[in-house]
Amino acid sequence: MEAVIKQERNLCITHILPIRDALDILSGKWKIPIIVALCVHKRRFKELHRDVQGITAKMLSKELKELELNKLVKRTVHDTSPVTVEYSITEYGHSLTPVINELRDWGMKHRDKIIYHPEEA
Amino acid sequence: MEAVIKQERNLCITHILPIRDALDILSGKWKIPIIVALCVHKRRFKELHRDVQGITAKMLSKELKELELNKLVKRTVHDTSPVTVEYSITEYGHSLTPVINELRDWGMKHRDKIIYHPEEA
DNA sequence: TGTTTTGCTTTCGTACAGGATACTAGTATA
DNA sequence: TATACTAGTATCCTGTACGAAAGCAAAACA
Secondary structure (H helix, E strand, O other): OOHHHHHHHHHHHHHHHHHHHHHHHHOOOOHHHHHHHHHHOOEEHHHHHHHOOOOOHHHHHHHHHHHHHOOOEEEEEEOOOOOEEEEEEOHHHHOOHHHHHHHHHHHHHHHHHHHHOOOOO | OOHHHHHHHHHHHHHHHHHHHHHHHHOOOOHHHHHHHHHHOOEEHHHHHHHOOOOOHHHHHHHHHHHHHOOOEEEEEEOOOOOEEEEEEOHHHHOOHHHHHHHHHHHHHHHHHHHHOOOOO
16 A cells, blocks of 8 residues: 555544544533533523423433533532522633634525525536 | 614514524524535435434434425435435525634634533633 | 423433445456 | 455444423412
């Protein structure tokens, strides 16, 4: 095998690895939407449940636990009554802002493309 | 409900919608890795199969079809013998570059963080 | 006393993402 | 004649993501 091709293959693999790491943490239908909601403002469970449209309480609970484990989200319990729990983005969570912004920009452009040029070959 | 809160909720929802659109197209374990591989260089099926490590021929075939439907990837058949098929990124596919770069940057930082501060509270 | 609210958990179920393995057709090469 | 390479398909299977619906404990309100 030629050296150039070998090099290209390695380049390809090293490019993919960190992306896999990121996807492992962010993949699924709900994690990024939850992070976005919390970036706008910290929120309580019920508020999140309302604002992340379509999610069930079970999924919300499960996803929040995983995000907390990965230090992207912080959970704070206030001993009011009934107990209120507040979820907020951590500093580390905020480091995702550029990723999310790019994703949103692309999503908006894509939506425009689909709406205005739906059937182009 | 206060106007400010209502406004925040709308902000939240409009922020999430385009992200959902993007995720619908890019979600799953393989689509982004395939795109990255093709961004490095156009490739034939077997080459992709080798370079996107771990993917099965069935998944590769299926994902390529979906990417082609969304105009992110172009399929070209050369009538050599045996037939060779070449996959390449479209211009539209290249518009994902900023998203992918941010995702990779974050993935690299995350990997560093895990390796060097694995158990920080 | 019963209802509401909060923040979940539990149970049950389905659908699809993804994987393992084998196989195909056409050509070329040994 | 047999084997290998191309680009996939076909079958069968498993795991888990995700969803619907109900329940729960503690306090406050009516």
